[in-house]
Amino acid sequence: MPLSQYILIAVVKIAIALFVLLTACAYVVLAERKLIARMQNRWGPTRVGPFGFLQPLADGLKFILKEDLIPSHVYKPLYIDAPMLSLTLALTAIAVIPIGQSVTIGNANIPLQITDVNIALLIILGLTSVGVYGIALAGWASNSKYSLLGSLRASAQMISYELALGLSLIGVLIGAGSFSLREIVNSQAGWHWNLWYRGQFVAFFVYLMAAFAETNRVPFDLPEAETELVAGYHTEYSAMKFAMFFVAEYANMFTVACLATLLFLGGWDGPVFGPAWLMVVLPVLWFVLKVILFIFVYIWIRGTLPRFRYDQLMAFGWKFLLPLALANILITSLVIGLTA
Amino acid sequence: MTVPLSYYLVLSAILFSLGVLAFVVKRNIITVFMSIELMLNAVNLSFVSFAAHWHRLSGQIFVFFVMVVAAAEAAVGLAIIIAVFRTRETLNIDRVNLLKL
Amino acid sequence: MHLGLFIAFAVICVAGAISLVAQRHPINSALSLIVVMGSLAVLYLLLGAEFVAAIQLIVYAGAIMVLFVFVIMLLNAGAEERTRGSRVAMALGVPGLIVVAGVLMYTLAGHTAAGQDQLAIGATYGPPVAIGRSLFREFLLPFEVTSILILIAIMGAVLLARYHAAPAPETRAIDPDEAGDLLQLAGTHGSAAGARERRRAEHRMREREVTR
Numbered sequence: 001m002p003l004s005q006y007i008l009i010a011v012v013k014i015a016i017a018l019f020v021l022l023t024a025c026a027y028v029v030l031a032e033r034k035l036i037a038r039m040q041n042r043w044g045p046t047r048v049g050p051f052g053f054l055q056p057l058a059d060g061l062k063f064i065l066k067e068d069l070i071p072s073h074v075y076k077p078l079y080i081d082a083p084m085l086s087l088t089l090a091l092t093a094i095a096v097i098p099i100g101q102s103v104t105i106g107n108a109n110i111p112l113q114i115t116d117v118n119i120a121l122l123i124i125l126g127l128t129s130v131g132v133y134g135i136a137l138a139g140w141a142s143n144s145k146y147s148l149l150g151s152l153r154a155s156a157q158m159i160s161y162e163l164a165l166g167l168s169l170i171g172v173l174i175g176a177g178s179f180s181l182r183e184i185v186n187s188q189a190g191w192h193w194n195l196w197y198r199g200q201f202v203a204f205f206v207y208l209m210a211a212f213a214e215t216n217r218v219p220f221d222l223p224e225a226e227t228e229l230v231a232g233y234h235t236e237y238s239a240m241k242f243a244m245f246f247v248a249e250y251a252n253m254f255t256v257a258c259l260a261t262l263l264f265l266g267g268w269d270g271p272v273f274g275p276a277w278l279m280v281v282l283p284v285l286w287f288v289l290k291v292i293l294f295i296f297v298y299i300w301i302r303g304t305l306p307r308f309r310y311d312q313l314m315a316f317g318w319k320f321l322l323p324l325a326l327a328n329i330l331i332t333s334l335v336i337g338l339t340a
Numbered sequence: 341m342t343v344p345l346s347y348y349l350v351l352s353a354i355l356f357s358l359g360v361l362a363f364v365v366k367r368n369i370i371t372v373f374m375s376i377e378l379m380l381n382a383v384n385l386s387f388v389s390f391a392a393h394w395h396r397l398s399g400q401i402f403v404f405f406v407m408v409v410a411a412a413e414a415a416v417g418l419a420i421i422i423a424v425f426r427t428r429e430t431l432n433i434d435r436v437n438l439l440k441l
Numbered sequence: 442m443h444l445g446l447f448i449a450f451a452v453i454c455v456a457g458a459i460s461l462v463a464q465r466h467p468i469n470s471a472l473s474l475i476v477v478m479g480s481l482a483v484l485y486l487l488l489g490a491e492f493v494a495a496i497q498l499i500v501y502a503g504a505i506m507v508l509f510v511f512v513i514m515l516l517n518a519g520a521e522e523r524t525r526g527s528r529v530a531m532a533l534g535v536p537g538l539i540v541v542a543g544v545l546m547y548t549l550a551g552h553t554a555a556g557q558d559q560l561a562i563g564a565t566y567g568p569p570v571a572i573g574r575s576l577f578r579e580f581l582l583p584f585e586v587t588s589i590l591i592l593i594a595i596m597g598a599v600l601l602a603r604y605h606a607a608p609a610p611e612t613r614a615i616d617p618d619e620a621g622d623l624l625q626l627a628g629t630h631g632s633a634a635g636a637r638e639r640r641r642a643e644h645r646m647r648e649r650e651v652t653r
Contacts, residue, residue, distance in 0.1 A: 078468075118568065122495035129503025133475070136507065140468070140514045152514065159507060179569055343447045346550045348488070351451045353545035355477070358458040361538040362470075365462060365530045370513055371470045377505065378458060378474060381481055384497075392488040392566055397575050400493050400567050404576070407500050408587045412594035414505045418512045419601035425516050434526045 086134025154223030185267030
């Protein structure tokens, strides 16, 4: 197709994806507050709008209208750049995540993915790796001891669990034979999900634990725990910059949940029936339902578990998850090598 | 219009010479170390451009090994820098010029 | 468009490298180097090496430079000062740089692209499958040797950067006067009435320390 048409379609897809992602982040915050409230036997936000549905709007307005302080003792260029870096990298990962099969509009066959690259999984791993900088530089630029300690801990935690994250995906890759996310989902078609059909339940467990640690969520949220480090690396941030970190964290959560669905739960695989338009919409619906399931598990664990101490956290990542992921690779390759 | 091979090689040469300049001029040990990484990257660019030119994959394999060696060297080198800093309390290479403390 | 992309990212590379030399604070140099590595990853994509581009981002920009940034943050490296040595090096180095770069560029620019032409965008030549096959067949021995190299590097780094705690205070015999003061200190702990005794006992202990 001609270049101008390609660019137009890409821009439309980017706009829709960003809008959906940012709205979803805002409403996941609301869902988290309400779900955790119910688990703790209280109501969540109920005042703003019916059942508190306009609460994210109120929060957004608050963040925009709040005074944007820059303390005098910070290192200004990095202080302003770090949250932007964090948010940009978190939102870029959505570019390679497919949500369904292709859609045919007019004469163009448009895959439901912003770009389909051969190394999509490596790109997401690369974005998570470079995403550590947002946190490390934020803590350093804030020029305060709580921020520096929090950011050093968070960065060390993130780079330790990146190993387990990457290694847990190798079992999936051996089964699928490609780094492209669309290929991996297609290899799981027909209920041959990686979770049970290819026996990657250990890899699934390792991936889930590593994903919790990568996104700094409970039980691995020591770097931003209020009782430990005031607020960790975002102590000195307020208003819009804090909102950027906040949205970046939830966007990372989304990316990880989408990856888990694509790699272990078959992506958009599910019963498909009905007329042509329904056959396009239903896979997207199954994908969204699975992602919502993961987000619910995230929120559920946050409401249930206490947090790890820092040395327990590092020991868990290096001494338990890493050997487990390696053993998973070993056994998977043995099984595939002997039965192929 | 495609890009001729010599453009990539000239870019690699410029980056390498800037790395050598940084190695000679800078006084902070860590910056000197970073200039070594810049030189390694320039060489990686040469390898990859030759691999694309001659359609042989060995250039990219060599880049893989260069990256592994650079990672190992960076880890050990930074550990040495930390050890030196602990005893001498300075990161200026002009002051770390005697074996005696 | 291929040429335009190359020029754009080549300019970013060179600007980052000049910034590495020109900045005085090491954290700025580190960030410039990260920019150089990112634009080099894009240049690798232009050359069709997609796997190498991805691992450049993951390994170099995402792990090695994080290590550099950590060390700069830990050691709290300040801005560099201009010493006599650095001025001499700058005076000799910049002309030297121009000479070296000039010689290299003259040699390389004369190398016309004989034989195959450059690749168009999208026609990749470095698929992970081919690299994997190559690594595990022809290059298996270097691959295994580098794994041992990494193991040695890990052990070396842990050993060299280990924190040595301060030596334990030496134990010595306690004479009876000191024992009496110590017991008095322990016994009057916390009580207001024993505060004066405590102060006297501490004063005696301090004098004993000074004369020792």
